[in-house]
Amino acid sequence: xxxxxxxxxxxxxxxxxxxxxxxxxxxxxxxAVIGPNGSGKSSLVKAIAGLVTHAGVVAxxxxxxxxxxxxYMPQDIGARAxxxxxxxxxxxxLGRLGLRVRPxxxxxxEAVLGELDLMPLASRYLGExxxxxxxxxxxxxxxxxxxxxxxxDEPISALDIRHQLEVMEIVLRMTKSRGLTTLVILHxxxxxxxxxxxxxxxxxxxxxxxxxxxxVIDASMVAAVFGVEAxxxxxxxxxxxxxxxxxxxxx
Amino acid sequence: xxxLSLTATYAAMGARRVAVLAIGCAxxxxxxxxxxxxxxxxxxxxxxxxxxxxxxxxxxVDAIIWSIRLPIAFVALVVGAALGLSGAIxxxxxxxxxxxxxxxxxxxxxxxxxxxVIVLGVAMPVPEAWxxxxxxFLFAGIACAGVYGIGQARESSPEMLVLxxxxxxxxxxxxxxxxxxxxxxxxxxxxxFWLFGSLQKASWSKLWIITAVLVACIPxxxxxxxxxxxxxxxxxxxxxLGVDVRRLRLRCFVLISALTGVAVAxxxxxxxxxxxxxxxxxxxxxxxQRSFLPxxxxxxxxxxxxxxxASKTVLxxxxxxxxxxxxxxxVPFFVWLILRNRRAFW
Numbered sequence: 001x002x003x004x005x006x007x008x009x010x011x012x013x014x015x016x017x018x019x020x021x022x023x024x025x026x027x028x029x030x031x032a033v034i035g036p037n038g039s040g041k042s043s044l045v046k047a048i049a050g051l052v053t054h055a056g057v058v059a060x061x062x063x064x065x066x067x068x069x070x071x072y073m074p075q076d077i078g079a080r081a082x083x084x085x086x087x088x089x090x091x092x093x094l095g096r097l098g099l100r101v102r103p104x105x106x107x108x109x110e111a112v113l114g115e116l117d118l119m120p121l122a123s124r125y126l127g128e129x130x131x132x133x134x135x136x137x138x139x140x141x142x143x144x145x146x147x148x149x150x151x152x153d154e155p156i157s158a159l160d161i162r163h164q165l166e167v168m169e170i171v172l173r174m175t176k177s178r179g180l181t182t183l184v185i186l187h188x189x190x191x192x193x194x195x196x197x198x199x200x201x202x203x204x205x206x207x208x209x210x211x212x213x214x215x216v217i218d219a220s221m222v223a224a225v226f227g228v229e230a231x232x233x234x235x236x237x238x239x240x241x242x243x244x245x246x247x248x249x250x251x
Numbered sequence: 252x253x254x255l256s257l258t259a260t261y262a263a264m265g266a267r268r269v270a271v272l273a274i275g276c277a278x279x280x281x282x283x284x285x286x287x288x289x290x291x292x293x294x295x296x297x298x299x300x301x302x303x304x305x306x307x308x309x310x311x312v313d314a315i316i317w318s319i320r321l322p323i324a325f326v327a328l329v330v331g332a333a334l335g336l337s338g339a340i341x342x343x344x345x346x347x348x349x350x351x352x353x354x355x356x357x358x359x360x361x362x363x364x365x366x367x368v369i370v371l372g373v374a375m376p377v378p379e380a381w382x383x384x385x386x387x388f389l390f391a392g393i394a395c396a397g398v399y400g401i402g403q404a405r406e407s408s409p410e411m412l413v414l415x416x417x418x419x420x421x422x423x424x425x426x427x428x429x430x431x432x433x434x435x436x437x438x439x440x441x442x443x444f445w446l447f448g449s450l451q452k453a454s455w456s457k458l459w460i461i462t463a464v465l466v467a468c469i470p471x472x473x474x475x476x477x478x479x480x481x482x483x484x485x486x487x488x489x490x491x492l493g494v495d496v497r498r499l500r501l502r503c504f505v506l507i508s509a510l511t512g513v514a515v516a517x518x519x520x521x522x523x524x525x526x527x528x529x530x531x532x533x534x535x536x537x538x539x540q541r542s543f544l545p546x547x548x549x550x551x552x553x554x555x556x557x558x559x560x561a562s563k564t565v566l567x568x569x570x571x572x573x574x575x576x577x578x579x580x581x582v583p584f585f586v587w588l589i590l591r592n593r594r595a596f597w
Binding site: 051070073074078082086091097101109110138 | 257258260261263264473476477478480481483484485487488490491492493494533537538539541
């Protein structure tokens with residue numbers, strides 16, 4: 001289902017977090033949102049999820065979004081609740097849970113735990129996990145709701161390089177196989193270039209440019225948006241590689 | 252690992268929690284019998300059992316058990332359950348292990364309400380004996396509404412609510428101190444005794460009122476049990492899961508107000524149970540609220556029942572106010588409990 005955002009603005013008191021953002025994302029497509037810290041990426045995702053007051057239109061196939069169709073993974077991974085991994089992931093299916101948990105809810109949780117290699121941790125408490133493991137648990141929670149729209153705010157920021165690649169591969173695979181519309185905030189330009197179908201660049205609350213990774217990510221964009229001099233090259237398989245050289249003094 | 256094994260993991264977790272609740276119930280039963288047997292005159296357990304089942308020959312024993320000890324023992328249980336449950340709800344909605352109706356001013360509000368009647372003799376449209384409980388209940392509600400109202404200024408964030416509670420705690424303590432300052436020696440003594448907490452004025456009618464409030468809260472909590480569990484992951488994550496956090500907090504504040512108000516109205520301020528019972532429950536069953544809330548109520552009931560026994564036995568020939576006993580015995584136990592707990596819940 002197609003996500004359409006038009007004229008989206010978010011204001012926190014006197015501060016304009018994002019202004020007049022338009023975007024379109026299609027089912028089976030992963031859209032990466034990149035930009036420097038404080039550029040409004042998280043506010044954009046929260047506004048789409050309906051978690052902050054906003055102006056503008058957010059529609060899913062022309063209709064307002066219903067919360068149960070969204071799998072949202074916030075940036076914060078500091079939860080220290082005395083909940084097991086199994087319980088935390090079950091919460092992803094909150095709208096469907098009764099006092100007694102049904103077998104199909106357990107089956108859905110098991111599928112996603114298996115996919116993210118979290119089954120051995122099922123009965124462990126969240127407080128006993130590392131930051132990276134907790135990040136995987138909350139990704140599992142977002143996926144357990146069997147959403148149509150997946151909103152991931154820096155889902156791999158606490159993961160080692162192997163797990164970064166594995167998680168992005170899983171998210172990409174689910175996006176394609178389940179026909180999800182996936183919007184993911186990333187800081188690593190190489191990961192964005194490698195996995196995303198489309199990239200949207202934000203700066204100071206506004207969209208700078210958007211399009212296919214190869215069309216959007218270039219040395220001038222990196223310099224203008226991030227203030228970093230970078231060299232771009234291609235891997236043997238044709239994928240884009242961004243190598244930062246040094247920060248620009250004037251940026 | 253197959254679906255069966257995840258189901259087995261879930262079943263094992265559930266079985267362990269049911270066992271914890273069952274052990275709590277069994278301990279409560281034993282404590283209840285001992286509480287009834289204990290007093291200025293110790294009654295053998297067999298005599299208690301005979302009287303309870305209508306087989307006793309001795310009318311004096313019957314009168315002691317049915318008119319005095321059973322109401323006290325049962326009121327200890329339901330007050331402990333109400334305080335444990337309200338503490339658990341408060342710690343959940345504020346995501347703060349220090350939260351309880353005692354630490355956030357609700358009990359202090361109730362104390363101020365009671366002191367108003369004692370010192371100023373505020374006229375109430377109820378029989379005299381019910382004036383203090385009614386005002387204590389009303390001011391517990393006012394304190395709760397105050398905490399929620401001030402907290403609203405910052406979208407009822409947990410931090411703002413906790414700060415509002417602490418501010419109101421100091422306010423009501425200061426107002427109470429002022430009343431004590433102007434009170435006559437007799438009134439002052441009455442206030443101090445009320446604040447200590449006592450089960451000695453327990454009666455069957457009070458028992459039914461507290462029980463009715465406790466039972467009335469259960470369906471509301473059942474409906475919200477998963478939302479409360481989600482709230483333990485933080486406001487933003489709960490909202491992302493579809494929880495209307497503001498409305499959930501408002502509903503819970505109404506429950507806390509009713510539970511705390513009715514508990515402290517009849518027995519005075521008992522601080523420790525509402526704080527410690529949820530901690531014991533958390534260590535035993537975690538924070539899936541389906542087991543956390545009943546466990547907090549059960550272990551709150553057990554704590555106050557044990558404190559009731561201790562209050563009658565620590566000083567031979569005297570009944571020590573139960574609020575003092577819960578803290579004197581409970582604090583060392585609680586410190587030992589949190590020091591030996593190796594899980595990082597706090």
